[in-house]
Amino acid sequence: MRELRRRTLLSAIGGTAVAGGSLTAAGAGIARAAPQRPSPVDPNIKKLLDRMTVEEKLGQLQQLPWAVSTGPGGSETKDVEDAARAGRLGSVLNIFGAKSSNALQRIAVEESRLGIPLIFGLDVIHGLWTTFPIPLAQAASFDPEVTRRDAEVSAKESRTNGVHWTFSPMMDVTHEPRWGRVAEGCGEDPYLTTAFAVAKVEGYQGEDGSGLDSKDHIAACAKHFVAYGGAEGGRDYNTVDVSESRLRNHYLPPFKAALDAGVATVMASFNTISGVPAHGNSHTLTDILYKEWGFEGFVVSDWNGVDELIAHGFAEDGADAARLALNAGVDMEMASTDLAKHGKKLLNGGRISERRLDQAVARVLRLKYALGLFEHPYVDEDDAIDKPSAEARKAARETAARSMVLLKNDGKALPIEKSARSIAVVGPFGDSDDLLGTWTFPGAAKKFPSGKVLAAVKAAAPHAKVTYAKGVNAEGTDTGGIPAAVAAAKKADVTVVVVGEPPAMSGEAAARSDISLPGGQEKLIEAIAATGRPFVVVLVNGRPLTVGSWLKSAPAVLEAWHPGLEAGNAIADVLFGKVNPGGKLPVSFPRTVGQIPCHYNHESTGRPYSADNKYTSKYLDLPPDPQFAFGHGLSYTDFEIGEPKLSRESVSARALRKGDTLEVSVSVRNTGRRAGDEVVQLYVHDIAASIAQPVRKLRGFRRVTLEPGRSKTVRFRLGAEDFGFWTNAESGEFRVEEGAVDIYVGNSSEAGTKRRLTIT
Numbered sequence: 001m002r003e004l005r006r007r008t009l010l011s012a013i014g015g016t017a018v019a020g021g022s023l024t025a026a027g028a029g030i031a032r033a034a035p036q037r038p039s040p041v042d043p044n045i046k047k048l049l050d051r052m053t054v055e056e057k058l059g060q061l062q063q064l065p066w067a068v069s070t071g072p073g074g075s076e077t078k079d080v081e082d083a084a085r086a087g088r089l090g091s092v093l094n095i096f097g098a099k100s101s102n103a104l105q106r107i108a109v110e111e112s113r114l115g116i117p118l119i120f121g122l123d124v125i126h127g128l129w130t131t132f133p134i135p136l137a138q139a140a141s142f143d144p145e146v147t148r149r150d151a152e153v154s155a156k157e158s159r160t161n162g163v164h165w166t167f168s169p170m171m172d173v174t175h176e177p178r179w180g181r182v183a184e185g186c187g188e189d190p191y192l193t194t195a196f197a198v199a200k201v202e203g204y205q206g207e208d209g210s211g212l213d214s215k216d217h218i219a220a221c222a223k224h225f226v227a228y229g230g231a232e233g234g235r236d237y238n239t240v241d242v243s244e245s246r247l248r249n250h251y252l253p254p255f256k257a258a259l260d261a262g263v264a265t266v267m268a269s270f271n272t273i274s275g276v277p278a279h280g281n282s283h284t285l286t287d288i289l290y291k292e293w294g295f296e297g298f299v300v301s302d303w304n305g306v307d308e309l310i311a312h313g314f315a316e317d318g319a320d321a322a323r324l325a326l327n328a329g330v331d332m333e334m335a336s337t338d339l340a341k342h343g344k345k346l347l348n349g350g351r352i353s354e355r356r357l358d359q360a361v362a363r364v365l366r367l368k369y370a371l372g373l374f375e376h377p378y379v380d381e382d383d384a385i386d387k388p389s390a391e392a393r394k395a396a397r398e399t400a401a402r403s404m405v406l407l408k409n410d411g412k413a414l415p416i417e418k419s420a421r422s423i424a425v426v427g428p429f430g431d432s433d434d435l436l437g438t439w440t441f442p443g444a445a446k447k448f449p450s451g452k453v454l455a456a457v458k459a460a461a462p463h464a465k466v467t468y469a470k471g472v473n474a475e476g477t478d479t480g481g482i483p484a485a486v487a488a489a490k491k492a493d494v495t496v497v498v499v500g501e502p503p504a505m506s507g508e509a510a511a512r513s514d515i516s517l518p519g520g521q522e523k524l525i526e527a528i529a530a531t532g533r534p535f536v537v538v539l540v541n542g543r544p545l546t547v548g549s550w551l552k553s554a555p556a557v558l559e560a561w562h563p564g565l566e567a568g569n570a571i572a573d574v575l576f577g578k579v580n581p582g583g584k585l586p587v588s589f590p591r592t593v594g595q596i597p598c599h600y601n602h603e604s605t606g607r608p609y610s611a612d613n614k615y616t617s618k619y620l621d622l623p624p625d626p627q628f629a630f631g632h633g634l635s636y637t638d639f640e641i642g643e644p645k646l647s648r649e650s651v652s653a654r655a656l657r658k659g660d661t662l663e664v665s666v667s668v669r670n671t672g673r674r675a676g677d678e679v680v681q682l683y684v685h686d687i688a689a690s691i692a693q694p695v696r697k698l699r700g701f702r703r704v705t706l707e708p709g710r711s712k713t714v715r716f717r718l719g720a721e722d723f724g725f726w727t728n729a730e731s732g733e734f735r736v737e738e739g740a741v742d743i744y745v746g747n748s749s750e751a752g753t754k755r756r757l758t759i760t
Contacts, residue, residue, distance in 0.1 A: 044374075045365045049358055051114060058343040059088030060116070060361045061326075063300065063334045066095035066104075080104070087112035088340065090332060090364050091119040091165075096443070098384040101162025109377045116365070117373035121165040124218075125184060125439035126150060128157040129385065129448060130392040130565055134437035134506075134542055135170065135196075137403040137561030139186035139586035140633075142679040143703050144199035146399045151203025153392045155218045157385045164371050165219040167267060169200040171254035172224055175599040177587060178234030180510030183438050183542035183562070185229065187586030188599045188630060190253045191698045197222065197254040201261040212264065213372030215383075222258040224269030224302060226284050227251045234511050234596075237270040245691055247273070247284075248726035256293060264297045264367055268305055268330055277312045279305045280321075285329025292732070298331035298363035307336035318342055323351045331360040388448060393566060400563035400570030405583040406556070406634040413536055413555035415577030415636060416494055422465040424492035425454045426485040427499045427524060428474040429540050437562030438507025438542055448565055453498050453538070456568030460576045467492065471527075472520040474502045479520045482527050489528050495535040496575065497528055503562055506542025515593060516546045529553035538571060544589045547627060559585070577636060582677025582703065584633035584748065588626040595622055600630040600749035601694040631681050631698075631748035637672025637708065641680060643753055644745040650758040653736045656720040662757070664716045666745045670706035679703045680714045683744040683751065684722060689737055691727060696749055718743075723759060 041049070049057070064083060067076035083089035084107045095101050101120050108118045126132045132150040139147075147169075158166065170184040173193050186193040204220040211217040227247060231238035242251070255266070266289065269278040278284065279301055289295045306325040307318060315321035319342035326339060333339045346352045368374065388396070406414065416423070429435065433449035458466045471485035472478065489495040499521040505512065516522065528535050529550065536556040539545065540563070551557065558581070563570050573579040590598040607616045609624040618624055647663040668680055682700035686693040700716035724736040736759065744754045 041362050042366065042369065044369065045362050048114065048116070048365060049361060052361070054344050054347060054357075056087045056114065057357055057361045058340050059083065059086070060090035060364050061332050062089055062337065062340045063091035063093055063121070063332050064089060065335055066092050081107055084108040084118060085111045087114055087116065089118060091121060093121040093334065095120050096122060096161055096163065098160065098162050098379045098381040102378045102381065105162075105377050117368055117377040119164050119219075119364075119368060119371070119373070120162055121167060122158065122163045122441075123168070123439060124154045124158050124163065124166040124441065125168050125170070126437065127154050127396070127444070127564065128161070128163075128441050129444050130154070130157065130388040130396050131436045131440055131444055131448070131450070132396050133400045133403045133564045134183045134562045135185060136183050136187060136542065136586060137437075137563065138399065139192060139196055140405050140559070140561065140583040141399070141403045141703070142192070142584050142701050143402060144195045146402055147196050148199040148203040149395045149399065151200045152216075153395060155204045156216045157392075158218050159215050160379060160383050160385045162379045163218060164373070165221065165265070166204060167221045167223060168204070169197050169220065169258070170223050171197040171258065172229035172269075173251055173254065174229030175597040176229065176231065176234040177515055177544040177590065177596065178511050178513060178593070179229070179231060180236060180438070180506045180512070180543070181228075181508055182544070182587065183506040188588065189586065189601060189698050190250055192586055192701070193254040194257045197258045198261045201258050201263045205262060205264065212370045213376070215379075219264035219367060219371060220258075221265040221267050221300065222255050222263045223267035225255060225266050225278060225289065225299070226269060227273050228269035228271050228278075231271055236509050236511055240271045241274050243728050244730060244732065245726050245728045248732050252288070259293055259295055264370070266295065266297065266299050268299060268301050270302055270305060270308070272312060277309055277314050279330055280309050280314050280324040280328045282328040287731075290329060296366075298360065298367065299329055300332040301325065301330050301334045301336075303334050304336045306330065306333045306338050319346060322346060326352050326356060326360065331363050388565060396564055397566035397570050397573070400560075400566050401573045401579040401581075403561060403563070403583050404570070404574050404581050405559040405585055405632070406581040406636075407559050407628055407632070408551070408554065408557040409634050409636075410555045412636075413534065414558065414575065416461075416496075416536070416575050418461070418576070420461060420464050420493040422467070422492045423457060423461055424485075424488040424495040425457055425466065425468045425498065426471045426488060426495060426528065427497045428470055428472060428521065429500055430454050430470070430496070430498040431468055434503060435540055435562055435567035436564055437503050438510070440503070450564060451566055451568030453496070453568045453571050456572035457496065457575070460572040460578075471524040474521070475519045477520055479523055482520070482524055485524060486527050486531055489531050489533050489535065492533065495528055495533060496538060497525055497535055498538045498540065499525065500540035501542055501545075503542060506562075512543075513593065515543060516548055522548050522550050525550040525554065536575070538575070540567070544587045546590055546592055551627070559583075580636045580674060580676040582633070582635060582679065584631045584679045584681075585628055586630070588630045589628040591622055591627045595619065595626070598626045601697055603692045604695050625750075629748050629750050631679070632750075633679070633748075635672075635676045635678065637670055637674045637676040639676070639678040639706075639747065640669045640671050641678070641746055641753070642667040642669075644743060644755050646743070646755050646757060650760055652760050653738050656723060656736050656759070659719065661717045661719040664700075664718060664743055664745065664755075665713055667711055667713050668704060668706070669711035670708050673708050675705065675707045677703055677705050678747060681746060681748065681751065682716050683749060684718070685742045685744070686723065686725070686737075687740040687742065689725065689739065690735070691725060693725060696744060698749070
């Protein structure tokens with residue numbers, strides 16, 4: 001059944017012809033059948049619980065950080081080792097390496113009273129030794145299989161080094177490009193995010209969740225629960241005020257899909273949710289996650305998240321924070337130690353119950369059994385993977401190229417002609433090995449930095465004279481190097497300008513109020529444009545950027561994101577046409593910061609935009625649309641997408657609620673002269689509903705590869721979950737209403753071709 005569900009899911013997003021329906025039923029959680037309840041406590045777990053003291057139980061709910069700079073026996077790790085020896089520790093994060101993890105595990109297994117093994121967790125976000133492109137870039141591929149490959153490679157490299165658990169995937173849907181953590185997610189759409197969340201969970205854990213005890217898999221963690229992507233102003237850790245309808249329609253679907261895919265753990269988010277901090281929010285952590293959805297794993301706090309209930313003004317002190325978090329549904333406390341310190345007193349005072357304590361401990365122990373840690377607590381130090389394999393590098397290179405988006409290509413400036421005799425590479429990232437992206441494993445960044453664009457261009461064009469001039473630094477106002485870059489451009493047949501953000505400018509705690517190119521980089525582009533010589537721009541960045549006035553003068557712009565280990569080679573593959581770009585934007589690119597929020601799936605207003613009417617919703621000084629829309633992306637060839645066809649013109653709401661579906665089919669043809677990829681995208685718009693609906697919602701996509709002159713019919717199957725929505729009822733009510741629905745099919749969110757369906 002799991003395999004059938006997986007095939008149906010993949011068909012919806014990239015397979016032969018099936019359903020937005022299967023994907024989103026999982027994502028939205030609309031099936032109202034009784035959810036699975038946590039299985040009875042395993043006899044082994046029951047025996048352990050009966051033998052454990054209160055202090056040992058509380059210890060299982062404690063995760064402490066490891067000081068990476070010192071190995072076992074060092075002064076900085078003494079507290080962790082003492083806790084493990086006393087049986088008062090359940091997990092350790094940031095420990096790495098077969099030797100170090102085995103040494104600490106031996107203390108827990110061989111020296112503690114009960115010998116309960118530890119779980120070792122690490123932030124393996126987009127690779128361990130083999131750094132893949134950042135998650136936002138992977139989403140631009142519109143191909144969930146690329147993120148599955150990332151997870152499979154990451155899991156194998158991690159598990160052989162003693163890591164059992166990754167704090168990934170991040171599935172926070174966001175409309176906020178100023179938020180640095182947009183780089184860690186899949187952008188602004190819940191449907192796209194859902195598809196990638198499922199693929200990554202299955203890549204880490206195995207398709208049916210039964211592979212956790214193998215040396216090739218690790219436990220995944222769905223984060224951050226929930227609505228973290230809605231932080232005000234894009235400022236990390238900030239407030240989120242969200243209705244129940246928005247929570248269920250926009251933020252929750254990827255998490256429900258991850259649960260259905262068997263995700264082992266969930267991490268609470270730093271934000272408040274309509275005034276209640278996520279770490280103390282029983283509505284989301286218990287009512288929805290455990291009672292409504294039947295989650296069988298455990299919830300871990302984010303770093304210090306329990307103690308921060310005090311700073312939120314939600315808890316009076318550490319004891320109060322521990323009480324609120326545990327009772328709300330947090331099972332394991334990361335970094336802070338409020339529950340370990342105050343749990344026994346809270347229990348004796350009746351402020352937490354023994355039943356709830358045992359429930360949390362049982363959830364943690366269940367994962368340890370699933371991981372096979374009781375039988376095989378140690379890893380084989382001789383089998384530890386210590387570098388990227390040739391196969392892993394190949395996968396990283398292919399993923400990076402598959403994730404790039406051709407934003408502009410006037411006059412077919414790209415690909416660069418093989419006949420070019422001289423090429424100039426300019427810009428602060430042209431000869432940089434710092435293109436791995438945010439949340440890169442520190443050991444990998446030092447030992448395996450990203451490949452450089454300059455070296456890759458030289459390798460791709462061995463007969464051309466390739467010169468380099470930095471021009472400007474990535475940050476700062478010094479423009480003294482621009483004349484040298486201009487001189488290089490004047491002597492070259494074509495210039496490649498490589499600009500963007502340093503990886504440190506995106507990711508956690510990296511919000512930006514100005515998301516244009518930093519420093520003097522725009523001046524560099526303008527100076528190169530003023531030479532009148534051919535040039536192209538390559539962007540390396542971790543978020544959408546406001547590209548500025550220089551866009552008009554740039555013949556071609558390639559969005560390469562932060563591409564990871566094989567950055568240089570992958571960029572060169574696209575620049576020289578070895579790979580025909582087929583990626584699409586998973587986020588809208590605003591024209592200016594003042595246009596934010598700027599996203600395709602907005603609701604209409606009573607006075608929607610009209611160019612001829614001042615008194616409509618708009619800015620006086622900006623067009624209504626983004627600079628580049630969600631789903632936008634060009635190719636080196638041309639495609640023609642035909643008129644969509646519906647298997648029927650009407651369907652009843654009652655039949656849809658009972659599982660009925662309809663098919664949408666559309667033909668796509670490669671009308672150009674070379675093979676390439678097109679992403680066919682399907683959007684729906686409910687014309688009139690009891691709650692205002694987005695002007696468009698992505699409900700299906702498929703990336704297809706076609707030879708010149710060839711065509712293919714792409715089919716999508718839509719059901720209740722594609723036409724329905726959640727209301728603002730506190731407990732959540734899903735509706736499919738009668739009325740007209742427009743179904744759009746095209747190659748971006750701006751597709752104009754549509755068919756109307758009537759729901760009776």
